[in-house]
Structure formats: structure tokens, C-alpha cells
Amino acid sequence: MKQEKLPSIDDSCNHLEVSEYVDEIYQYYWVTEAQNPSLENYMTIQIDITPQMRGILINWLIEATFAYQVVLLVLQVHFKFDLMQETLYLMVSLLDQYLSLVKINKNEMQxxxxxxxxxxxxxxxxxxxxxxxxxxxxxESYTRDQMLGMEKAILKTLKFRLNVPTPYVFMLRFLKAAQSDTKLEHLAFYLIELCLVECEALKFKPSLLCASAIYVARCTLQMNPAWTPLLGKHARYEQNQIRDCAEMILRFHKGARTALLNVTYEKYxxxxxxxxxxxxxxxxxPV
Structure with a gap:
């Protein structure tokens, strides 16, 4: 049987998309993701901090930046203190990588x-x-020198490698393959952000989390089919491979409204x- 030819998701006329390099860029992300060690059980090296403290910290970081932005607007200070999506996901990735390598005291967590x-x-x-x-x-819990010292420590520990494959970079690509509208995009990002505070989500690779979040979002919005050949091509997962991760994300979705760490729920x-x-x-x- 002749295989169906799938459409391109890249716009060669838009030079900002650098479509001639996109395959090489994403091949780097796929290879790097495969080579990165799993962070599933990294908290076992920590003595003074817990997975719950990690979740509280990430929830606080998101909440604090939004609250501070409101204060600046009230005071008519003309700059934003807001997290771009890219910054949010890289921040969490850097936090987890550092904590997987260095034991810290709970008073250093923030x-x-x-x-x-x-x-x-x-x-x-x-x-x-x-x-x-x-x-x-x-x-005012810390000094400028303490923060500069921590900046050096993190960079040295991570060997200055900050270009890591976060869920955000995969989500951008997979949403294009999903040929998404704004509602699907926001729902998929909401589901993936619910995963940020949960250590359980660390057992799944970023690409699998994103594929699963889009699958759950499409199911929730009753989009048919829930998983398309175009998604399968670019996400590199078949529907049966995302089932376990999707079940976890659905569980987070069900509990979001009543969760103690609910800043993402309020945001969305x-x-x-x-x-x-x-x-x-x-x-x-769906079965």
C-alpha cells in the first residue's frame, strides 16, 4: 500500500523559522535528551530538602514573578518582571539538574x-x-554576593551547558504538527505546566511529556482523531507509547482545581x- 505523503509543517518563506536548519536543531535536541540521565530519583541524594519543597519552590517562583509585575504596574515602573515561557521551563530544568548533582541545605533552596x-x-x-x-x-533573605556566588556554582557544576532540551522546545514543534488553534495550544501548555511542580513527572522525558499533554488536550477538546500521523511523525511516538504518561497528566488535570500548589490553575x-x-x-x- 502506498504510504500517505504528509504535509510539511515548516514555512520556508518565513526566514525567522530557519526551516533549512530546523531538522538539525531538533536532531540535536533528540540526541541530547536521549543522552541525559534520568532525574526520576535524584532527590534521594538530598538530605535536607524534599520533593514537596521543590514543588513549593517552583510554585512560589511562578507566583512571585506575577505578583511582582502587578506591583510594578501599580507603581508605574516601566519594565516587566515576567517569565517568558522559555525562561520558565529552562529555570526548572536548571534547578533540577543542579539539585541532582549537589546536596544543599533547605535554607539555600530559595x-x-x-x-x-x-x-x-x-x-x-x-x-x-x-x-x-x-x-x-x-x-531580603540573601545578599548580592550570595547570589553571584550561587550563579558561579551552578554554571561550574553544569559546565556552562544551558542549551538543554526543555519541554518548551518540543512543545513548539509538536503543536505545529498538531496544527493547533489557540485553545488547544493553551490547554496543552496548561497540562505541561501542571507537571512542573510534580516530581513524579521527572520519570518521563520532556518529549514524551509534551506528546502526552497534546494527546490529553486533544481528547479533552474531543478532537478526532486524538493522535494523527503528522503528530506521530514529528513527536516520534505512537499512541500506545504515550498511554502511561497521559494517564499521569490526566490525574494532575483532575486534581488541579483543589491542589495546594495551584498557581498554574489560577494563571490559566x-x-x-x-x-x-x-x-x-x-x-x-479513550480506550
């Missing part, structure tokens, strides 16, 4: 998180927050995120 935010902003954003502003949202209730957090979760995935 410092590591804020410094991961600083590094991610420097790498991904057009600008980065000032150190004094980061210190201010920690209620807003109109600028299509209010997707208000969408009723599936009872179960």
Missing part, C-alpha cells in the same frame, strides 16, 4: 531557585531581572490563556 531564574532569563530573554529585585522578592483561568483551566477534565482516556 537561593538556588532564584539564581536558576536569573540564569534562565539571561539565556532566553531579551533582558534579565536585576539581582536586587530578585533579592527583594525573597524578603485568565482570559489571556483562554480560561482553559475551567475546562472539565476527562473522566478517563
Amino acid at each position: 537561593l538556588v531557585g532564584l539564581t536558576a531564574l536569573l540564569l534562565a532569563s539571561k539565556y532566553e530573554d531579551f533582558w534579565h531581572p536585576r539581582i536586587k529585585d530578585l533579592i527583594s522578592i525573597s524578603a 483561568l485568565r482570559p489571556d490563556h483562554s480560561g482553559v483551566a475551567a475546562i472539565k477534565p476527562l473522566g478517563q482516556l
Whole structure:
């Protein structure tokens, strides 16, 4: 039987997409992801911090930046203190990588998180927050020298390798393959962000998390088929391979409204995120 020819998802006329290099770029991400060690059980090396503390920290970092932005707007300070999507995912990745290699005390936890935010902003954003502003949202718990020292420690430990395959880079590609609209995009990002505070999600590779989040989102929005040949080609997973991860994400979706760490739920209730957090979760995935 002749195999169906699938359409291209790249726009060769848009030079910003660098379509001539996109295959090489994503091949690098796939190879790097495969070579990276699993972080599933990394918390076992830590003595003074717990998975719950990690979740609380990530939830706080997202919440604190949004709250601080509101304060600046009220004071008519003309710059934003906001997390770009890229920065959010890189921040969490840097945090987890560092904690998988270095034992820390619980009183250093917030410092590591804020410094991961600083590094991610420097790498991904057009600008980065000032150190004094980061210190201010920690209620002056640390000094400038402490943050600069932690910045050096993280960079040295990670060997200055910040170009890591985060869920964000895979999500961009897979959403193009899903030929998504805004609602699907927001719902898929909502589901993947729910995974950020959960250590359980670390047992799945970023690409699998993204493929599963899109699958659950398409099922939730009753899109048929839930998984397409184009998604299979670019995500490199078949529907049966994403089942376990999708079940976990559905469980997070069901518990999001009543979860203690609910900043992502509140964020995605807003109109600028299509209010997707208000969408009723599936009872179960299709058989």
C-alpha cells in the first residue's frame, strides 16, 4: 500500500523559522535528551530538602514573578518582571539538574531557585531581572554576593551547558504538527505546566511529556482523531507509547482545581490563556 505523503509543517518563506536548519536543531535536541540521565530519583541524594519543597519552590517562583509585575504596574515602573515561557521551563530544568548533582541545605533552596531564574532569563530573554529585585522578592533573605556566588556554582557544576532540551522546545514543534488553534495550544501548555511542580513527572522525558499533554488536550477538546500521523511523525511516538504518561497528566488535570500548589490553575483561568483551566477534565482516556 502506498504510504500517505504528509504535509510539511515548516514555512520556508518565513526566514525567522530557519526551516533549512530546523531538522538539525531538533536532531540535536533528540540526541541530547536521549543522552541525559534520568532525574526520576535524584532527590534521594538530598538530605535536607524534599520533593514537596521543590514543588513549593517552583510554585512560589511562578507566583512571585506575577505578583511582582502587578506591583510594578501599580507603581508605574516601566519594565516587566515576567517569565517568558522559555525562561520558565529552562529555570526548572536548571534547578533540577543542579539539585541532582549537589546536596544543599533547605535554607539555600530559595537561593538556588532564584539564581536558576536569573540564569534562565539571561539565556532566553531579551533582558534579565536585576539581582536586587530578585533579592527583594525573597524578603531580603540573601545578599548580592550570595547570589553571584550561587550563579558561579551552578554554571561550574553544569559546565556552562544551558542549551538543554526543555519541554518548551518540543512543545513548539509538536503543536505545529498538531496544527493547533489557540485553545488547544493553551490547554496543552496548561497540562505541561501542571507537571512542573510534580516530581513524579521527572520519570518521563520532556518529549514524551509534551506528546502526552497534546494527546490529553486533544481528547479533552474531543478532537478526532486524538493522535494523527503528522503528530506521530514529528513527536516520534505512537499512541500506545504515550498511554502511561497521559494517564499521569490526566490525574494532575483532575486534581488541579483543589491542589495546594495551584498557581498554574489560577494563571490559566485568565482570559489571556483562554480560561482553559475551567475546562472539565476527562473522566478517563479513550480506550
